[in-house]
Every structure is written in C-alpha cells, then in structure tokens.
Amino acid sequence: MEIESLWLRNFRCFEGDRVQPIGPETWLAGPNGAGKTSVLEAIYVLLRGQTFLSSRHGPLVRNGADSAVLGCRVRTEAERRLGLSCSVVGRACQARIDGEETPRQSLTERVGVARLFGANAQELVSGEPRVRR
Numbered sequence: 001m002e003i004e005s006l007w008l009r010n011f012r013c014f015e016g017d018r019v020q021p022i023g024p025e026t027w028l029a030g031p032n033g034a035g036k037t038s039v040l041e042a043i044y045v046l047l048r049g050q051t052f053l054s055s056r057h058g059p060l061v062r063n064g065a066d067s068a069v070l071g072c073r074v075r076t077e078a079e080r081r082l083g084l085s086c087s088v089v090g091r092a093c094q095a096r097i098d099g100e101e102t103p104r105q106s107l108t109e110r111v112g113v114a115r116l117f118g119a120n121a122q123e124l125v126s127g128e129p130r131v132r133r
Contacts, residue, residue, distance in 0.1 A: 010065035
C-alpha cells in the first residue's frame with residue numbers, strides 16, 4: 001500500500017497542514033518538536049484507528065481545538081484508491097473509508113496492515129528523544 005497524500009487538521013501540533021508524499025519513500029526532517037513523530041502517529045491512527053503513543057504524550061487534539069480530522073488517499077496493492085479519514089474527539093476516533101463510517105477495528109482488514117519497522121521501533125517513537133539521535 002502507498003500513501004499518496006496526507007492531511008491533518010488540529011492534530012497534535014498541526015493546525016491545518018497538508019503533507020504530500022512523493023514516490024514510494026518520504027523522508028521527514030526538521031528540528032525537535034516540529035511534528036515528525038506526529039506525522040507517523042497520524043498515519044498509524046488512520047490505518048489502525050488508535051494511537052501507538054500513551055496518554056502521557058498529551059492529547060491527540062491540538063490545544064484550543066474541540067476535535068481533529070485526519071485524512072489520506074492510499075493506493076492498495078490491488079491498485080485500488082481509497083480515501084481514509086478519522087475524526088478524533090479526545091481519544092475517541094470515528095473512522096471512514098471513502099466517506100462511509102466503518103468500525104476502526106476493520107480498517108486493517110479492509111485497507112491493509114500498518115506496521116512499525118525494526119526490533120525497537122516502539123522505542124524510536126515513544127522513547128526519549130536521545131534514542132532517535
């Protein structure tokens with residue numbers, strides 16, 4: 001599966017930015033606190049309907065906002081294009097595929113599997129910043 005475009009509104013540190021990956025690889029670079037891990041988390045939320053981070057990392061919805069909206073266009077291995085979106089209120093997520101509400105548990109069945117890579121991948125995204133350096 002390939003993510004063709006991604007957009008985030010009021011998710012973590014993003015007010016309304018749009019990210020468009022180009023090609024099969026996308027590199028995220030920026031200073032500490034720029035939102036690199038939040039982009040990875042948004043993709044995970046879209047594909048799994050839940051976060052990989054604990055609540056100690058703060059709320060998913062940006063401070064001052066009531067809800068967050070995440071969305072992406074994906075192309076599956078069968079060359080099918082799908083629009084995925086999630087509305088987040090607090091830690092609750094309402095998932096949609098092509099605008100149709102779907103239980104978040106069925107996202108991976110209908111779209112594919114979202115996997116973190118590497119033996120210590122969880123440590124990379126949820127551990128202390130020194131682990132990523």
